[in-house]
Structure formats: structure tokens, C-alpha cells
Amino acid sequence: MSVFASRKTAGALLLLALFGPGIAEAQAPLPAxxxxxxxxxxxxxxxxxxxxxxxxxxxxxxxxxxxxxxxxxxxxxxxxxxxxxxxxxxxxxxxxxxxxxxxxxxxxxxxxxxxxxxxxxxxxxxxxxxxxxxxxxxxxxxxxxxxxxxxxxxxxxxxxxxxxxxxxxxxxxxxxxxxxxxxxxxxxxNCPVPPLSPITDPAAISFESGNRIVIDRLVPAAQTGLACMKQAVAQLGGSWSLSSAYRPPSYQTHLREVWDRWKLLRNNTNAECSALKSQVRSEFQGHSLLVSQRPAAGNPNAPHARGIAFDVSIRGLPAGHTVDTVAASCNMYRPWPVNDPPHYHPR
Structure with a gap:
């Protein structure tokens, strides 16, 4: 026991002896x-x-x-x-x-x-x-x-x-x-923000561990379109960065939960929330989430869960070519070019 701890204990005993249990117990609030x-x-x-x-x-x-x-x-x-x-x-x-x-x-x-x-x-x-x-x-x-x-x-x-x-x-x-x-x-x-839910689904655990690009669970049309677009971008001298393909619904649920928690915590200065805030910040940054874009819900009918979608960033295309012309040449398209620009579906 440290000297500080010993003095603290002795102080509590003295209060107990002088004033009864109420004063001593007040030094340590009893939580719910x-x-x-x-x-x-x-x-x-x-x-x-x-x-x-x-x-x-x-x-x-x-x-x-x-x-x-x-x-x-x-x-x-x-x-x-x-x-x-x-x-x-x-x-x-x-x-x-x-x-x-x-x-x-x-x-x-x-x-x-x-x-x-x-x-x-x-x-x-x-x-x-x-x-x-x-x-x-x-x-x-x-x-x-x-x-x-x-x-x-x-x-x-x-x-x-x-x-x-x-x-x-x-x-x-x-x-x-x-x-x-x-x-x-x-x-x-004492922090009014719920902790992150534990991940129990094996597929989601694999994603959380860093194995986040799963192509073989895309439907054939999406796999073909992905390969075609990658080849077309290379032939045009552009750059290609694939960030997501198939995603299990439980992992998508985790992404949304991280985003929702960060929205509640990013301006929170409550000392009781500091540990949770640090954890959620790390998750938010590790998943490259954007404050302006809330992840989709973990719905088994969502495009990534069904294997009909992938996310890719394309840069450096020469004049006369755009990401949409490249996608169209491979029978692909962007359903939400403004709100979710890297997201592609088969036609």
C-alpha cells in the first residue's frame, strides 16, 4: 500500500470514528x-x-x-x-x-x-x-x-x-x-454515450483484423466489371485504388456504429468519456470514415452484402475519359455519383 493510500485510509477511519459512517462514505460515491x-x-x-x-x-x-x-x-x-x-x-x-x-x-x-x-x-x-x-x-x-x-x-x-x-x-x-x-x-x-458493441461474427472479425478486400464473393457480373475497369484504367495510364468489395452486414453495422458514436463524442469533453472517445477516434480513423458520410445500415440486402458493388478511386485519366466512360465501357455505372462517388454497380 502506498503512503498516499495509507493516509487516505487512515483519514476515512478518523472520519468514521468522529462523525459516523455517513461522512466517511461520502468520500466515495456509490455507483448505480x-x-x-x-x-x-x-x-x-x-x-x-x-x-x-x-x-x-x-x-x-x-x-x-x-x-x-x-x-x-x-x-x-x-x-x-x-x-x-x-x-x-x-x-x-x-x-x-x-x-x-x-x-x-x-x-x-x-x-x-x-x-x-x-x-x-x-x-x-x-x-x-x-x-x-x-x-x-x-x-x-x-x-x-x-x-x-x-x-x-x-x-x-x-x-x-x-x-x-x-x-x-x-x-x-x-x-x-x-x-x-x-x-x-x-x-x-457516468459517460452518457454507449460503448461500442463487441464484434462476434467471424467474417466481421476478419474484416476488423484488416482482411477487408473480398472479391471472390462478388457476383460474376461485378467481378467481370471490376477486372475490366482495372485493365481499362491501366491502359489509359490512370491510377487505381480499390477500397471495398463484398462486406458482411455485421461489419457494415459496426462501421455505422463507429460513425454514430464519433458524432456523439468528437466534441465531448466529459472526463468520464475520455477512454471511449480515444477508442472510437482510433476506429473512425482506422476505417477511413468521413464525418460527412454516414455508412449504410448493416442490411443483408444492401449492395455490398449482396456482392453487387465495389468502391474504387480512379485518378489520372487522360482528357476525353472520365470514370463514368470507363465504367460504361465495362457495363458498370455509379448509382450515387454525388453522395457516394467511388461506388459502382453492374448494369
Whole structure:
């Protein structure tokens, strides 16, 4: 024990002896603490929870194991979906305060009028609604839909020295078009910005490790167009830099999350956020992200995830030639030349 630590301990003991426990304990505020988490009694089931030793919690709420089998006819698929709420909860002793941070998303084959996702708090003052009836817009069911991954932070300071409960529930109508809500990285912090979610998908881990150019998973038309454009640029004496081809949806989700976190942190001077800010800055720069361009969502139907797109920067073409004339000669084109100029698709 250091001399400083010894004196600090001795000082606390002296305060305790002179003034009682309240004064001594005031020297070290007691942070908020998770005291329980799991499936709420009365839930219809299909709740899975992962809780790390440092109380970072991930949960899936609602049955999600079978795509809806009748998207063309819309008929009922008995046995594939429960009826009622699948419900997950987290109980917190707020103590001296803090902030709950998390991300959430929903995926479904149903429409939001029948299946939805709610997030709310139960407090001594009553319920606090955080997300109400999140669902697929409209009434068309049967096709896959996912919400964006959204970050959420909630100050607990109003309920110091009390207990609050976070409730995450997914309504399911028993039709067979399954719905799931996700709780991602629920944790308690004095920084109101959620930490980055861990990467678990092997393909995304490979990308994060630097193996980011995957050509062999492009569709044949994109592979042919890529080879043709590369050869054409070389013959014209230009330069070529390929930055992306196939990308797994989970990696794309990571890129968007890094961008979203940096937007929240880049002007944040809160000392409690300094470590997270440093981490996110490193990720943002390492992925060569642009402040002006938010990455696309991690949708399995997105162009890079489907293998129909690649990103390439072309420079030094001679007069009379442009990137678009080169692309056209190879049966390729840029769908968003202003907002995403390096991005190419097959025609």
C-alpha cells in the first residue's frame, strides 16, 4: 500500500470514528448497480440473456428461428410464434446516480400494427416510456424488415437511492411471422454515450483484423466489371485504388456504429468519456470514415452484402475519359455519383 493510500485510509477511519459512517462514505460515491436481470414472470418465453462479469448485458427478446414461410399467400403458420409479450427486465439500484446506456434494434416478418417492441422504465414515480410500439411501418406483413440500430442513454440521477426497472418487451400475435427485439450492450456508466458493441461474427472479425478486400464473393457480373475497369484504367495510364468489395452486414453495422458514436463524442469533453472517445477516434480513423458520410445500415440486402458493388478511386485519366466512360465501357455505372462517388454497380 502506498503512503498516499495509507493516509487516505487512515483519514476515512478518523472520519468514521468522529462523525459516523455517513461522512466517511461520502468520500466515495456509490455507483448505480445492476441487481437482477432476466425474463419477467408472465412472459411467453423466448428470452435469451448474456451478462458479462462487468455487467454488460445483451439480450434477445422474442422467437426468431424460422423465416415466415408464406410471404406470397399470407396464410397462418401454426406453431412458429407465441401469442403475447416476451419480456426481459433489468433491475438497478441507483445509489448515488449514473447513466444507463444501450443500443437496440428490432427485426420482424410482421407489420407494426400486430407485432411491436416497447422499452420503458418502472420507477417510484411511475412509468417512463423510452420506445413505444416500434415496428415495421404500414400493414404489409410477411417480408423481412429491420430497424436501424439505435443508441439510447438514460440518466438515473432523478432516482438516487431508489430502485428502477428497465423493461424490454416484444408483442407477438401468433401468426407465424416472427419478431425479435435486441438489447445490445446495456451497461451503467457516468459517460452518457454507449460503448461500442463487441464484434462476434467471424467474417466481421476478419474484416476488423484488416482482411477487408473480398472479391471472390462478388457476383460474376461485378467481378467481370471490376477486372475490366482495372485493365481499362491501366491502359489509359490512370491510377487505381480499390477500397471495398463484398462486406458482411455485421461489419457494415459496426462501421455505422463507429460513425454514430464519433458524432456523439468528437466534441465531448466529459472526463468520464475520455477512454471511449480515444477508442472510437482510433476506429473512425482506422476505417477511413468521413464525418460527412454516414455508412449504410448493416442490411443483408444492401449492395455490398449482396456482392453487387465495389468502391474504387480512379485518378489520372487522360482528357476525353472520365470514370463514368470507363465504367460504361465495362457495363458498370455509379448509382450515387454525388453522395457516394467511388461506388459502382453492374448494369
Amino acid at each position: 448497480k445492476v441487481v437482477a436481470a432476466g425474463e419477467l414472470p408472465g412472459s411467453v418465453g423466448y428470452v435469451t440473456v448474456k451478462r458479462s462479469p462487468n455487467d454488460v448485458i445483451d439480450a434477445n427478446v422474442g422467437r426468431w428461428d424460422t423465416p415466415y414461410p408464406y410471404p406470397d399467400t399470407g396464410e397462418r403458420a401454426p406453431g412458429l410464434q407465441p401469442t403475447g409479450f416476451s419480456t426481459f427486465y433489468v433491475d438497478i439500484d441507483v445509489n448515488d446516480g449514473g447513466t444507463a446506456v444501450l443500443s437496440y434494434l428490432m427485426q420482424t416478418y410482421d407489420a407494426g400494427v400486430w407485432d411491436w417492441y416497447d422499452i420503458y422504465m418502472q420507477t417510484p414515480d411511475g412509468e417512463v416510456q423510452l420506445v413505444t410500439r416500434l415496428g415495421k411501418p404500414g400493414r404489409q406483413y410477411g417480408t423481412y424488415w429491420t430497424s436501424p440500430r439505435v443508441s439510447l442513454s438514460q440518466s438515473l440521477n432523478k432516482w438516487r437511492n431508489q430502485r428502477v426497472r428497465f423493461v424490454f418487451r416484444v408483442q407477438q400475435d401468433g401468426w407465424g411471422d416472427q419478431t425479435q427485439g435486441q438489447v445490445i450492450g446495456f451497461s451503467l456508466s
